[in-house]
Amino acid sequence: MKLTLNVWRQSGPNAPGKMVRYDMPGVNEDMSFLEMLDVLNESLIVKGEEPVTFEHDCREGICGSCGFMINGKAHGGFPKTTVCQLHMRHFKDGEELFIEPWRASAFPLVKDLMVDRSAFDRIIQAGGYISVPTGSAPDGNAIPIPKSNADRAMDAAACIGCGACVASCPNASASLFTAAKVAHLNLLPQGQPEKFDRALRMVTAMNEELFGSCTNMQECEATCPKGISIENIAILNRHFVEASFSERPATAEVGAG
């Protein structure tokens, strides 16, 4: 089939960007969206033009590297699908597509369709972990975990950190990303000691990175390639509020005994 692509081209963060039109003949319906862009890039290189920069790695929907807007929808708007897992059989012959990078001030543009998502790493650094040094763990079965809790934690932990939630949110909020991590760890017994600190610090980090606030638009859940539920945001909010009331500063009375 034949498609017309309008791709956002921008050589660097401070350069002006614009849509560039490309005709794509010979698109095979079994190709993935990224494989179609590969074909475009190969043809651009042969013509002596610069290929389109886009991020990708595993190409099986788990590493979270890839992602851009297709016709205004993150990852194309197909349920539980990343662009690397989106196959061209979902498009019609003759269709015109508009491809743009994630747009959010917390995700500065790097080049073409590639953005900088390191803000996500910094949110994790604020408390998205359980402080357990190597070697200090008890036996794996020492603390039984109800299956339903383990399953809910797993649902939240399935987040791949692609940023589609931010890109599709009218407020560019990272609430779903942050909440998924807080819920994953706070639902487990191992996560309890740092439960409140985690919620407070991660929300603070999210705000400092200039992500917007959640106003329950639910676009994030609708677009999330892993189907992460906004129920997690309710968990985050609950723990954040509890933490705000119960948080006490660390005691200053420390030192050698």
Next chain:
Amino acid sequence: MTLNSRIPGGPIERAWQTTKFNMKLVNPANKRKYHVIVVGTGLAGASCAASLGELGYNVTAFCFQDSPRRAHSIAAQGGINAAKNYRNDGDSIYRLFYDTLKGGDFRAREHNVYRLAEVSVNIIDQCVAQGVPFAREYGGTLANRSFGGAQVSRTFYARGQTGQQLLIGAYQALERQVASGQVKMLARTEMVDLIVIDNKARGIVTRNLITGKLEIHMADAVALATGGYGNVFYLSTNAKGSNVTAGWRAHKRGALFSNPCFTQIHPTCIPVSGEYQSKLTLMSESLRNDGRIWVPKNAGDRRSPDQIPEDDRDYYLERMYPSFGNLSPRDISSRAAKRVCDEGRGVGETGLGVYLDFRDSIQRLGENAIRERYGNLFEIYERITGENPYKVPMRIFPAVHYTMGGLWVDYHLMSTIPGLFVLGEANFSDHGANRLGASALMQGLADGYFVAPYTITNYLAETKLEKVSADHAEAKGALENATNLTNRLLSIRGKKTVTQFHRELGKIMWDYCGMARNKQGLEFAIGRIREIREEFWQNVSVPGSGSDLNQQLENAGRVADFIELGELMCLDALDRNESCGGHFREEYQTPEGEAQRDDENYAYVAAWEYKGENAAPVLNKEPLSFEYVKPAQRSYK
């Protein structure tokens, strides 16, 4: 070169304990005076960097992706082995050791494998404590499933995303150290050379993938955890970015490369559908717990699978290997699939495929039980092929998945360059000629959490390290080397794209150094690869410049290294006149068509030494001795 593997004496059960006790320590106040570089942030790299940071060392970690969480360990689906014996089904450290050594067709070092089995139990504990949401039983205890090459249930899993969850655990531990300032994380940075001073690894040269800037980083020790080289075949289950560059450049600086021809072809992948295809997708081996593999009994039977009655089906793994059936090891299952396809009994449009059928288990357990176990895998399959595997059997075919070969390391995971440690898939050490399912995650985390932190400490404590700076002639030389390489690639301005060369190389490798190899084919391949290399350096087209983000330039450097590695793989395969594990030389097979090992002449680790651009590499041998498990013809019948 003499290879000292530093295998400890005494009974194997005490070997690691004794080694640990005999190792030198660095006192806490002195640890902060040392700087260690860790390249790669997959399971091995992230866990190693985090553990070293916790100990108090200054660590700089590097990854080429935009975040350490993207490393390809994330794509591992099925699970991680550990000798917990929670099922009470007769598992033990010794049995895991035995299974792994036998699974590797007796081409691994006994002591390394034993240690791997020994620390496997600690890995599960560590991961649970970090919050890895492993599958659980209703009583709250950890669940298990079975994997190929074992008759016990020792595989722990988190749905079909075990690698993701383990990596996120290690990544979070790493980010905790980044937050504390103990680890400095440099993402989007690729290692392009190793700096060796006074015969010790003292740093690396990197390229910042955003600005193109080449930089020198000095250190007291360097750990490479840079993964495998399956992408030499172009089409593989590896991530597109996975590459051999860090390991290969270290090889050129003096690190020996071991058993490069030992590659694992995974039996259950989604078959190739077209020329444009950029990668292959794995369907986890765990599916073989409940799926049955079959092809039509008669060649040329083109009926749709539901029209083929039971009597006309050949469940060939169950027929040929009744004790292990559909859970036979990967090398054996892959070859069996190739054989039935060669006989003209393959399915699908290309005839290169076999069925993996869930009909019987759906009847037995219900669709919901199957959905709970494998839902995400079924989804992936449907997304790619457009077919619903709950209704129509999956079509699968073998694909390149893992590389057992890698840089040579001793018992301390140190390469032949002192101070250069190699962890995880990047080293050759634990899987012999074939890796069992769910053992890659185990090895990555064993190396990173529980082995390298001890052995690197020991190295730092016992080694006199002169103060060196980035002004050292060797450092500057390595930087200049890297600059020249970039300029050379950019100045060719040829007619063929990097990907075209990569595809050509991959096809040669798959046809002649893939599931079956022979002398004539390998000799032909070596000639062709030399031609490809020649043409590459005259006719490759790398657009853009070296001073900004340039994905084609990154890829060009990686493909250049793959071309050189491909030749070495063929040389190694040609030298090994036997069949073992994933290395199947057609000249050496039993009357039933199984791999015919030659223990008398080939019970050694091949360790290749680089001798210069146009010189033949030199083969060094580390003999393997088996004190505990006597090598036998591997039988899964």
